[in-house]
Amino acid sequence: MPIQPVDVAYTAVATAENGRDGRVATDDGKLDVIVNPPQEMGGSGAGTNPEQLFAAGYSACFQGALGVVARREKADISGSTVTAKVGLGKTPDGGFGLTVEISAAIPNMTAAAAKDLVEKAHQVCPYSNATRGNIQVTLTAN
Incomplete structure (x- = not known):
């Protein structure tokens, strides 16, 4: 299936630090969360x-x-x-x-x-x- 062109109206930007065991935040500051692996996968599950x-x-x-x-x-x-x-x-x-x-x-x-x-x-x-x-x-x- 060919890739469809998109007339972009909005671009979201987020940056992760330390991958699955760190932090993710958007450039506008509206989302800033701690991320951790879920307990089912051996992580703490403390964050999202x-x-x-x-x-x-x-x-x-x-x-x-x-x-x-x-x-x-x-x-x-x-x-x-x-x-x-x-x-x-x-x-x-x-x-x-x-x-x-x-x-x-x-x-x-x-x-x-x-x-x-x-x-x-x-x-x-x-x-x-x-x-x-x-x-x-x-x-x-x-």
Whole structure:
């Protein structure tokens, strides 16, 4: 699949110190967090971790994409939520990889209509477009 050109409207900038056991901050100072490996991976778990930050960004972005699709389709998504679960583990070749589960709860529509909207949002969401073909992303709607 060829890389699509992007007319960049905004660029986020963040800098990490000491990798997974240090600190990450944005250039504007709005985000400044301590990162530590989770206890499940032998770390202290005292701070957040890159997977939590990715899950937070993906869920917020996907909720935004859901809103774009809902407006186009004149669908009511009020009261909806999007949860992203990001898994980290070893790949067969000895490296590390991610998995993502996106779950959308849309209370004002049928399960079939919600599933359709979520699948359309997956085509719009920049995070989904960035990960497509690179990692396993599972979608559910209820």
